[in-house]
Amino acid sequence: MNRTKWNALVVLAASVAALSVGAAAARIAGSGAAAARRAAQSSAAITGKVSFTGTPPKRAPLDMSADSVCAGEHSEPVLAPDGAVNSNGTLPDVFVYVEKVSGKFRVPPAATLDQTGCMYEPHVLGVMVGQELDIASSDPTTHNVHFMSKINKAWNETQEPGAPPLIHKFTRPEIMIMVHCNHHPWMSAYLGVTSNPFFAVTGDQGTFTIKGLPPGDYTLHAWTKAFGTQEQKITVRAGETTTANFTFK
Numbered sequence: 524m525n526r527t528k529w530n531a532l533v534v535l536a537a538s539v540a541a542l543s544v545g546a547a548a549a550r551i552a553g554s555g556a557a558a559a560r561r562a563a564q565s566s567a568a569i570t571g572k573v574s575f576t577g578t579p580p581k582r583a584p585l586d587m588s589a590d591s592v593c594a595g596e597h598s599e600p601v602l603a604p605d606g607a608v609n610s611n612g613t614l615p616d617v618f619v620y621v622e623k624v625s626g627k628f629r630v631p632p633a634a635t636l637d638q639t640g641c642m643y644e645p646h647v648l649g650v651m652v653g654q655e656l657d658i659a660s661s662d663p664t665t666h667n668v669h670f671m672s673k674i675n676k677a678w679n680e681t682q683e684p685g686a687p688p689l690i691h692k693f694t695r696p697e698i699m700i701m702v703h704c705n706h707h708p709w710m711s712a713y714l715g716v717t718s719n720p721f722f723a724v725t726g727d728q729g730t731f732t733i734k735g736l737p738p739g740d741y742t743l744h745a746w747t748k749a750f751g752t753q754e755q756k757i758t759v760r761a762g763e764t765t766t767a768n769f770t771f772k
């Protein structure tokens with residue numbers, strides 16, 4: 524075989540190899556997409572909006588004068604978060620969750636509760652039983668994180684500036700656990716602990732989406748600190764997204 528023919532053969536062999544690698548990659552990607560499609564077709568989703576009617580309550584500015592570090596982190600007064608209404612007439616910080624879903628579900632990756640500007644961020648959050656909660660501090664002052672649980676074990680722990688996150692898990696469902704700072708009485712957060720991963724918290728658009736739910740009949744709950752709680756019966760079907768709205772006043 525002369526050199527030109529040999530080179531052509533090498534190029535041909537390399538092309539065949541590249542094609543088969545490409546085909547294998549496409550098959551893997553295809554099977555991933557197919558698995559995602561099958562999962563979406565066999566599970567259900569809920570989406571909705573939480574609205575508010577009436578006059579939004581007046582919210583008092585928080586007095587942070589007890590700690591000059593905290594006060595110094597804000598150039599504008601900070602309003603108490605509970606009772607906030609979004610500019611589009613919806614509610615933020617609503618904990619929406621599905622009660623009693625049978626089956627075993629994968630525990631979601633760690634959730635984070637931060638302390639920044641001597642406020643908890645987010646103000647309302649959820650974790651599943653067994654899910655890790657990392658409590659971080661971005662503040663150059665000392666906090667004392669107090670989980671005022673009634674069903675889970677209550678605890679409180681000091682966190683110095685720059686300290687690593689406090690890591691906790693919860694063993695039983697509990698709606699809701701108040702979180703409080705023993706050094707800064709204005710600091711509050713609310714944690715929902717559920718037995719399944721089917722929960723969401725509304726944001727500045729007041730909407731929520733819960734995906735991957737097994738088809739069935741459920742009770743959907745909406746918890747707010749300022750406006751009470753509501754629930755509604757809901758039926759969800761495989762491959763469908765059901766709309767469920769709430770209105771508080």
Ligand SMILES: [Cu+2]
Nearest residue numbers: 666667704707
């Ligand atoms: Cu604090």
